[in-house]
Amino acid sequence: MNILHIRDAADVEAAVRTAIAGEQPLEIIGHGSKRSIGHVMMTNAVLDVSALNAVTCYEPSELIITVQAGAPLDEVLSLLDSKNQEFSFEPMNPAVLLDSRSGRGTIGGMIGAGLAGPRRIKAGGVRDHLLGAHAVSGFGDSFKAGGRVVKNVTGYDLCKLLAGSWGTLAIMTEVTLKVMPKAEAERTLVLRGLDDLAANRAMTAALGSPYDVSGAAHTPHSALKAARGALAGLASMGQTATLLRLEGIAASVVHRGAALAADLASFGAAEFVENAESAALWREIRDVAPFAADGPLGAWPVWRIVCPPASGGVFGQTLTRETGGEVIYDWAGGLLWAALPPSVDAHAASLRRRLAPLGGHATLLRADEGLRRTVDVFHPQAKGVAALAERVRQSFDPKSIFNRGRLTRMPI
Amino acid sequence: MTIMMPAPDQMVLDRRDAIVRDFREIVPGEGVISSAAEMLPYESDALTAYRQPPMVVVLPETTAQVSRVLKYCFDHGIKVVPRGSGTSLSGGALPLADAVLLGLSKFKRIREIDFDNRVVVTEPGVTNLAISQAVAHAGFYYAPDPSSQIACSIGGNIAENSGGVHCLKYGMTTNNVLGCELVLMSGEVLRIGGKTPEQAGYDLMGIITGSEGLLGVVTEVTVRILRKPETARALMVGFSQVEAAGECVARIIGAGIIPGGMEMMDRPAIHAAEAFVNAGYPLDVEALLIIELDGSSIEVDELIRRVEAIALGCGSTTCRISGSEAERDLFWAGRKAAFPAVGRISPDYLCMDGTIPRGALPRALALIRDLGEKYGLGVANVFHAGDGNLHPLILYDANKPGEMDKAEAFGADILRCCVELGGVLTGEHGVGIEKRDLMPHMFSEVDLNQQQRLKCAFDARGLLNPGKVFPTLHRCAELGRVHVHGGKLPFPDLPRF
Numbered sequence: 001m002n003i004l005h006i007r008d009a010a011d012v013e014a015a016v017r018t019a020i021a022g023e024q025p026l027e028i029i030g031h032g033s034k035r036s037i038g039h040v041m042m043t044n045a046v047l048d049v050s051a052l053n054a055v056t057c058y059e060p061s062e063l064i065i066t067v068q069a070g071a072p073l074d075e076v077l078s079l080l081d082s083k084n085q086e087f088s089f090e091p092m093n094p095a096v097l098l099d100s101r102s103g104r105g106t107i108g109g110m111i112g113a114g115l116a117g118p119r120r121i122k123a124g125g126v127r128d129h130l131l132g133a134h135a136v137s138g139f140g141d142s143f144k145a146g147g148r149v150v151k152n153v154t155g156y157d158l159c160k161l162l163a164g165s166w167g168t169l170a171i172m173t174e175v176t177l178k179v180m181p182k183a184e185a186e187r188t189l190v191l192r193g194l195d196d197l198a199a200n201r202a203m204t205a206a207l208g209s210p211y212d213v214s215g216a217a218h219t220p221h222s223a224l225k226a227a228r229g230a231l232a233g234l235a236s237m238g239q240t241a242t243l244l245r246l247e248g249i250a251a252s253v254v255h256r257g258a259a260l261a262a263d264l265a266s267f268g269a270a271e272f273v274e275n276a277e278s279a280a281l282w283r284e285i286r287d288v289a290p291f292a293a294d295g296p297l298g299a300w301p302v303w304r305i306v307c308p309p310a311s312g313g314v315f316g317q318t319l320t321r322e323t324g325g326e327v328i329y330d331w332a333g334g335l336l337w338a339a340l341p342p343s344v345d346a347h348a349a350s351l352r353r354r355l356a357p358l359g360g361h362a363t364l365l366r367a368d369e370g371l372r373r374t375v376d377v378f379h380p381q382a383k384g385v386a387a388l389a390e391r392v393r394q395s396f397d398p399k400s401i402f403n404r405g406r407l408t409r410m411p412i
Numbered sequence: 413m414t415i416m417m418p419a420p421d422q423m424v425l426d427r428r429d430a431i432v433r434d435f436r437e438i439v440p441g442e443g444v445i446s447s448a449a450e451m452l453p454y455e456s457d458a459l460t461a462y463r464q465p466p467m468v469v470v471l472p473e474t475t476a477q478v479s480r481v482l483k484y485c486f487d488h489g490i491k492v493v494p495r496g497s498g499t500s501l502s503g504g505a506l507p508l509a510d511a512v513l514l515g516l517s518k519f520k521r522i523r524e525i526d527f528d529n530r531v532v533v534t535e536p537g538v539t540n541l542a543i544s545q546a547v548a549h550a551g552f553y554y555a556p557d558p559s560s561q562i563a564c565s566i567g568g569n570i571a572e573n574s575g576g577v578h579c580l581k582y583g584m585t586t587n588n589v590l591g592c593e594l595v596l597m598s599g600e601v602l603r604i605g606g607k608t609p610e611q612a613g614y615d616l617m618g619i620i621t622g623s624e625g626l627l628g629v630v631t632e633v634t635v636r637i638l639r640k641p642e643t644a645r646a647l648m649v650g651f652s653q654v655e656a657a658g659e660c661v662a663r664i665i666g667a668g669i670i671p672g673g674m675e676m677m678d679r680p681a682i683h684a685a686e687a688f689v690n691a692g693y694p695l696d697v698e699a700l701l702i703i704e705l706d707g708s709s710i711e712v713d714e715l716i717r718r719v720e721a722i723a724l725g726c727g728s729t730t731c732r733i734s735g736s737e738a739e740r741d742l743f744w745a746g747r748k749a750a751f752p753a754v755g756r757i758s759p760d761y762l763c764m765d766g767t768i769p770r771g772a773l774p775r776a777l778a779l780i781r782d783l784g785e786k787y788g789l790g791v792a793n794v795f796h797a798g799d800g801n802l803h804p805l806i807l808y809d810a811n812k813p814g815e816m817d818k819a820e821a822f823g824a825d826i827l828r829c830c831v832e833l834g835g836v837l838t839g840e841h842g843v844g845i846e847k848r849d850l851m852p853h854m855f856s857e858v859d860l861n862q863q864q865r866l867k868c869a870f871d872a873r874g875l876l877n878p879g880k881v882f883p884t885l886h887r888c889a890e891l892g893r894v895h896v897h898g899g900k901l902p903f904p905d906l907p908r909f
Binding site: 017020021061084124137139140144151164165180184204208209248306307308310331386388392395398399 | 526527528529530531551572573575579580583584586587596600601602603604606607608609610611612613614615616617618619621622623639640641642662663665666668669670707708710711714715767768769770771796799800801834835836837838839840841842843847851854855856858859860861862863865866867868869870881892894895896897
């Protein structure tokens with residue numbers, strides 16, 4: 001495998017132009033923390049952008065940060081934390097699920113994957129926070145998208161496409177992201193022993209309340225037990241746990257917690273977990289710790305399923321019964337993490353058939369190479385939409401230089 | 413007020429009668445308007461300085477009709493200009509002489525309210541406010557609230573990615589839309605996204621939102637609705653210096669407080685608004701901030717205290733805190749009526765819409781003041797201060813020869829300043845025709861080419877709303893060509909796959 005190490009943004013452009021001339025597809029990596037997601041790529045050359053790792057400009061009072069795409073996410077998060085700020089979409093740490101030794105990855109990888117955590121229900125996803133980007137297209141041109149301010153409707157919003165494009169449209173070299181102040185206090189309300197359907201109803205009621213819930217998750221007891229950290233602490237009573245997070249100033253989260261508990265009294269008595277302990281719970285939900293690569297379910301394939309939130313419970317319960325797998329719910333039922341016992345197609349066909357009438361979609365986020373060669377990792381789209389998406393891809397990269405084959409399975 | 417639009421296609425104009433006849437087949441009844449008198453209301457949108465009668469107005473009622481109309485135009489090489497309620501301030505719905513004006517005003521039905529999934533599925537002709545009203549009984553609302561919300565359609569909001577005073581905390585249209593039914597120029601009907609929090613594949617909804625009617629015609633929209641906060645209160649804070657007000661905005665954000673809305677008005681805007689609605693605004697200040705905090709009552713009370721202290725620390729000269737809903741509404745009444753209020757003190761005004769980094773606010777104001785002196789025109793400033801979105805209102809009299817040209821030149825200078833200060837040409841009104849020719853000031857040719865390539869993926873023949881957004885139109889075949897850079901290649905050992 002040839003690895004092209006670049007030194008600056010100009011190198012990226014030069015490398016891409018060279019690749020275009022040679023019709024040579026490139027795998028684009030930062031730290032490689034999410035390399036095992038997607039189909040096996042059709043390339044033998046790697047473009048490593050991790051040297052583009054500088055923080056260009058951080059202006060806390062403007063609520064923006066401009067960084068080079070290869071900047072380590074951990075370091076950027078520490079910097080934000082030093083000013084009591086954060087990315088409010090809670091980017092997940094893929095290392096827990098994927099057993100990656102390359103840590104939490106880079107900013108560019110975070111954007112390309114677009115994997116947001118629990119607070120997405122309130123604050124939006126990665127796509128909602130990417131304000132601007134400099135990138136190199138598959139035409140070998142450096143271009144700019146968006147700007148450095150939150151409110152901007154000048155031209156097409158190309159940043160939305162870059163987020164979640166898995167590096168198939170352009171190579172980002174520098175990006176500007178919106179940052180937000182951290183909440184002063186947080187409090188998690190815990191309901192015990194609800195089955196999937198009741199938990200889904202409780203989460204729906206919580207999101208329909210005026211108490212500004214910023215996280216709504218549900219885990220079966222077995223998953224709590226499988227987690228070794230904070231979630232395991234909830235396992236002692238042998239019951240499921242439904243978690244509802246409130247954030248804000250201290251007096252407010254106390255008040256809202258009590259009011260929400262009263263509203264949800266029909267679902268049982270609530271317990272509360274405060275501040276640092278609460279934060280630890282949500283980190284594990286965000287990273288799907290119960291399905292950790294080094295945990296008891298580490299060998300099972302893991303699906304990331306997105307569906308209308310109120311239908312999550314029924315779908316998850318059926319999926320669990322039929323496959324003998326485990327499901328963890330986030331986003332009030334709109335996001336399901338499913339670890340399913342190994343099977344020929346990781347249950348792809350039945351899962352997607354059942355998901356179709358709901359308008360949901362499923363990504364096989366963790367699977368060995370064999371499965372990734374035979375199963376569609378990313379959800380197949382309706383014909384017309386797939387054709388449009390392909391034209392959109394070609395409008396950035398007509399020669400398929402970037403991450404060729406990652407999104408679409410090639411016939412064997 | 414000269415702007416070059418694509419030259420009319422004489423072959424199309426010559427066939428007008430036959431085309432109108434064919435449209436009447438597709439959209440029976442009163443859905444095809446072809447008489448000059450009846451087309452008059454469609455000659456312009458809210459950028460009224462520009463007028464152009466369309467070739468014909470078509471008002472379909474169903475997706476199937478939209479699809480057939482577009483397919484017909486696609487097959488016959490006829491341009492199409494989509495239109496919602498016609499409230500665009502940037503000329504996004506300005507007709508073309510040889511184009512069909514495709515109005516979505518008959519798509520007036522809310523199709524589904526789904527409180528469990530917190531979404532509303534609606535037709536695009538429904539007004540922004542009607543969505544909030546339809547869910548208000550259950551304590552919900554649709555967050556983006558452009559000033560024109562009583563009239564503007566949700567379809568138009570998608571086209572423009574509309575904002576409003578509350579988008580500082582709750583986001584713009586793009587952050588609150590989950591899916592749509594989209595008809596491509598070819599007539600093909602697609603479903604993008606839906607009730608799920610995220611869509612599969614590329615974020616096509618994100619690119620459709622704010623595309624100013626250049627990519628497709630939206631015939632159904634799924635929006636996210638939110639539960640109303642427990643309470644909201646507002647502060648009205650006066651400053652004897654604009655710089656102090658700007659500093660106050662920066663310190664509030666710096667203290668980790670994100671208000672529901674944070675608006676600023678300068679002296680001329682304050683006086684105009686006060687004379688119009690008697691909101692009780694102080695008249696002896698240079699800048700007024702209206703800051704709204706929402707959430708639980710305990711939280712709001714505490715944040716009001718903190719904001720009041722910050723304001724005092726910045727040298728505020730007056731500070732009133734709303735004690736009732738009526739009083740909060742009164743604080744807002746002046747701000748919300750600022751545009752018509754300015755309309756009373758000047759025969760005409762141009763509303764600009766640049767965004768700058770918050771910290772550049774005092775500098776931007778000084779620059780605008782200097783430019784006003786240079787052009788000899790008055791200006792009243794209204795800002796979404798929390799997110800740096802400026803709305804300078806340039807006062808002029810269209811009846812005085814040359815004054816409108818002067819006002820437009822002044823406006824263009826303001827927008828260039830916004831870009832130079834690190835901002836952008838438009839924060840929420842769109843590029844349309846108004847800022848089209850300023851685009852090269854913000855984007856290079858390469859940047860604009862990349863955007864136009866995307867247009868080609870949706871509308872390869874360039875028939876949908878041509879002449880908007882892009883100053884120069886290129887053929888898709890030309891844009892799609894990959895130029896192989898020859899000569900010395902810096903990565904000679906790159907293997908061939």
